Amino acid sequence: EPEVTQTPSHQVTQMGQEVILRCVPISNHLYFYWYRQILGQKVEFLVSFYNNEISEKSEIFDDQFSVERPDGSNFTLKIRSTKLEDSAMYFCASRALRGGEETQYFGPGTRLLVL
């Protein structure tokens, strides 16, 4: 069964450094998402992406964040200058468009720790 994959599974970085989190969505999906989950808290929406542009973003997704689909398969989240409060689990999700299927399928997550 096709699935969303994410790399790396864990990343430790120093405050102020740039990180890039990578996702490979399910191959025929057209909508892509990033969510995050701070430890012990609920999962929060960051951004949605369709047709090579951002569809919607939350107030969390400030100028330090960016997303890109650099080729036909990868979908990346970049944090330009990490802060301590960016420590969280980051989930990528994707969704198909055809046939009314709106279910989002999530990857296993990348656990980011900012020191």
Add this chain to the structure above:
Amino acid sequence: GNSVTQMEGPVTLSEEAFLTINCTYTATGYPSLFWYVQYPGEGLQLLLKATKADDKGSNKGFEATYRKETTSFHLEKGSVQVSDSAVYFCALNPNRDDKIIFGKGTRLHILP
């Protein structure tokens, strides 16, 4: 606005007990409703879903019925197993183009 409220955890039950995790929602229009499960150290997995009123989603012995009149989507299982220990998230998607809105999650512990 759109929101999901689910019962606070942790919930601790003995194996083979009956499980209910309550979930209510607030939404404009006709959202789709979901239960996601997060096993220890893993990501989010879709457990079940329902897309319209009176639909029942089911998977792995879990069930939830979309109740529009009570704006609820309670998760139930007749006989839980130790392997069901996880965090369960109730969620909604207001329409196909929107983000998923999650509840805070309910941690479930099943004792052998």
